[in-house]
Amino acid sequence: MEYKIGLIHGDGIGPEIVNEAKKVLDSVCEKYGHTFTYENLLLGGASIDATGLPLTEETVEKAKSCDAVLMGSIGGDAKTSPWYKLEPSKRPEAGLLGIRKALGLFANLRPAYLYNELRAACPLRDDIIGDQGFNLIIVRELTGGLYFGERKTEEVNGVTTAVDTLSYNENEIRRIARRAFEIARKRRKKVTEVDKANVLDSSRLWRKVTAEVAKEYPDVELENMLVDNCAMQLVRDPKQFDVILTENMFGDILSDEASMVTGSIGMLSSASLNESSFGLYEPSHGSAPDITGKNIANPIATILSAAMMLRYSLNLDQEADAVEAAVQKALSDGFRTADIYSEGMKKTSTTEMGDVIAENVRG
Ligand SMILES: NC(=O)c1ccc[n+]([C@@H]2O[C@H](COP(=O)([O-])OP(=O)(O)OC[C@H]3O[C@@H](n4cnc5c(N)ncnc54)[C@H](O)[C@@H]3O)[C@@H](O)[C@H]2O)c1
């Protein structure tokens, strides 16, 4: 089969990790006889350098013409990069939020799974991890809430005041809640809706709408949890979670936390989906300016994001399984980038890790 895949290399370590994911996708083509054609798309800092804007109409249109888009990461060091001298709406991050909104990518799935091989990299105690490890998925609403509400900075009675607005309507909550329940149905049938309903009106609406949606899924258990408690429970006992359903900002914060309990932020993949099968696939981490250009970044989150793309947008389940198995084999053979390295393992560069995983796919 033939597919057209958009590639956003992005900034910082973005090009390094996307190149490795492309290697793995090429090995999938070889093994399974598919043809992937790639369209390079500009976003973030790279787009600012080329066009003056973090996101152009051209990128949005090209992305829409693809079956799916795979992205590295965007952004730079806010203290040193000239991009951060621009007004906020012209900075790299505005491009990322813009493309999420323009493509209607409201459902962000961020799975956090502890590989048995990475127990030594997991900062939690053995008795917390237990025999089974843990396997959860965060379903984060991605096109609403604080990220997209009205914001302004103004002088109020001579005092500089900044306002960000947190707003959700019931339809936005209902569609993401349904996604979470559908996913839970195929897993361990439990949804934990996370909010701050003891303070926020928007959270009280999340609870109400989620309870209504739960009635459509009587086989799935619904639990509500306050976000501060959830942050604590993720390190106290991550095994209790199956699907965590939450709004945009809480999901951003909790997914970084969840990634670290799997050993490293370099392991956490993500899919941002719209109503149809189209998606933008990206690791949950950023552009890591501190390690850019050193060939030490972990490409696994991006490679696992490519596997999610094969599964969710291209409907290639067998190929997605093969990529996930290839990652698993690289880990069980002892290959480790610096962020997940422990004594006795083989210290592996970014490019070596891509080579090993691509070779494993070829079999
Ligand atoms: N989706 C995205 O494109 C995205 C996500 C988060 C942050 N950002 C942007 O990235 C820039 C840097 O942000 P930050 O430093 O807060 O977060 P970050 O995720 O880039 O880095 C945090 C820490 O994790 C490490 N790290 C991240 N990815 C890694 C990988 N694959 N392998 C090994 N180590 C890795 C980094 O070296 C750093 O020490 C900012 O401009 C931010 O806006 C972009």
Ligand SMILES: CC(C)[C@H](C(=O)O)[C@@H](O)C(=O)O
């Ligand atoms: C770069 C930033 C705007 C982005 C977000 O907050 O959504 C990132 O942290 C993420 O998690 O994808």
Ligand SMILES: [Mg+2]
């Ligand atoms: Mg984040």
